[in-house]
Amino acid sequence: MxxxxxxxxxxxxxxxxxxxxxxxxxxxxxxxxxxxxxxxxxxxxxxxxxxxxxxxxxxxxxxxxxxxxxxxxxxxxxxxxxxxxxxxxxxxxxxxxxxxxxxxxxxxxxxxxxKKVSRCYTQKQIEIVSQHQTAKFSFSTQIAASAGLRAHELLTLQRFDERSPSERDKYLEAKELKFKGLEGEKYTVKGKGGLIREVIIPNHLAEKLEQHRLDQPQRVVDREINYETRYDIPGGQKWSNSFTKAAERSLGWTTGAHGLRHTYAQERMNDLQYTGKYEIALAIVSQELGHFRPDITLIYLR
The missing domain is CATH 1.10.150 (DNA polymerase; domain 1)
Incomplete structure (x- = not known):
């Protein structure tokens, strides 16, 4: 043998x-x-x-x-x-x-x-998909999954001390509890409607992200939209396509890269059950995902 x-x-x-x-x-x-x-x-x-x-x-x-x-x-x-x-x-x-x-x-x-009643992936499935991507695309997958990012938001990552988030938190109690239980470094991303929101990147990923920091911001075009990116990591359609293909190869099915946001929403709702108020937990997750209305987040909880 x-x-x-x-x-x-x-x-x-x-x-x-x-x-x-x-x-x-x-x-x-x-x-x-x-x-x-x-x-x-x-x-x-x-x-x-x-x-x-x-x-x-x-x-x-x-x-x-x-x-x-x-x-x-x-x-x-x-x-x-x-x-x-x-x-x-x-x-x-x-x-x-x-x-x-x-x-x-x-x-x-x-x-x-x-089990597949939603677009959600399990953490094990995310790990499997990530292992079937190249190193640079795998790293973007880890960041997107950890912070619930949209594909294009990977291209807009910026340190919290360089850009302030938009003032839009309607629920003060939710604002105070936002990111409760999460540890990491604060960054900002620009989402739909130009909304700038803060996100938390786990410390080990944030440390690695800074190793990919560009000396000067670079212009990137994704789906005919211009972005000014500060990190040499893939995002947008290129990363989304990479994730989808890797999922199809490794799992035999895919719900798209957007499914990572569904995973983030469901896991955060589970984490925030201690608040005792469902509407507050929903508002927290809504703010963390960059939704303008908490009821939109309900779609992610199916």
Missing amino acids: AKFGANKNTREAAEAQAKNILKQISEKHIGTDRNNFDSLVKLAEYANNHLNCSLKEVTQEQALQYLSDRSSDHSQSSLNKDTLAFQRMYQGAKVSDPLSKNDRLPKIKSDVEQ
């Missing part, structure tokens, strides 16, 4: 193993082969890191357990795609646990479809 060290980067090894299997099962269809390769690489990484074996040594039982573990965070179509790739491997490649041409791997049912 092949041995893999716990600290060894196995991505390259996983791709090599997947390519070897793909040569044996290739149907000479670009789309099918690409899907098979993606699925096999993921299983190979899992095998190398957690089973201490190579892809060809993964048993059918281990592959099914892998699919079962993914069922809570991946769509039925994603699980079906992986299952078919594994089935082709066991039927057509030289593996330690082959499958007869007349047999089929059992179907693993996804839990996602039953």
Whole structure:
């Protein structure tokens, strides 16, 4: 049995193993082969890191357990795609646990479809998506998720000592409780209608953000709108597209980058239950998200 060290980067090894299997099962269809390769690489990484074996040594039982573990965070179509790739491997490649041409791997049912009643992602799903983005897009995802930012607002980040937020807090009690329980550095962003609001960026992300600070503000055009950005991080449509594609690859479904704001709203409402007044908690979340009316935030709580 092949041995893999716990600290060894196995991505390259996983791709090599997947390519070897793909040569044996290739149907000479670009789309099918690409899907098979993606699925096999993921299983190979899992095998190398957690089973201490190579892809060809993964048993059918281990592959099914892998699919079962993914069922809570991946769509039925994603699980079906992986299952078919594994089935082709066991039927057509030289593996330690082959499958007869007349047999089929059992179907693993996804839990996602039953849970997906809103655009909200779980924190685990956000982490999974982030891991399937390049480093710079992943960093923007972490910032957007932590502060409930719109895509274009990533381009408008500015330190709190450089720009004051708009005066619009109607609910004084909500203003006093805003960001209660959150720790980090204050920044401002410019949202819809030109509203400038304060946001909280966790300390570890704020420290990293300052490492991307530009010597001079730069002009960025997003969806035909000009922005003056102070940080060398992606935002707007480019980041949104990156998140969507990464979600489709890693989860098999997506509700778009805007779903991160739904997650932020729902988690903050849970955090603010101690206020004892639902309307105050709703007003707090509304202000943190940059909504002009608290009732708009209700859409995010479905």
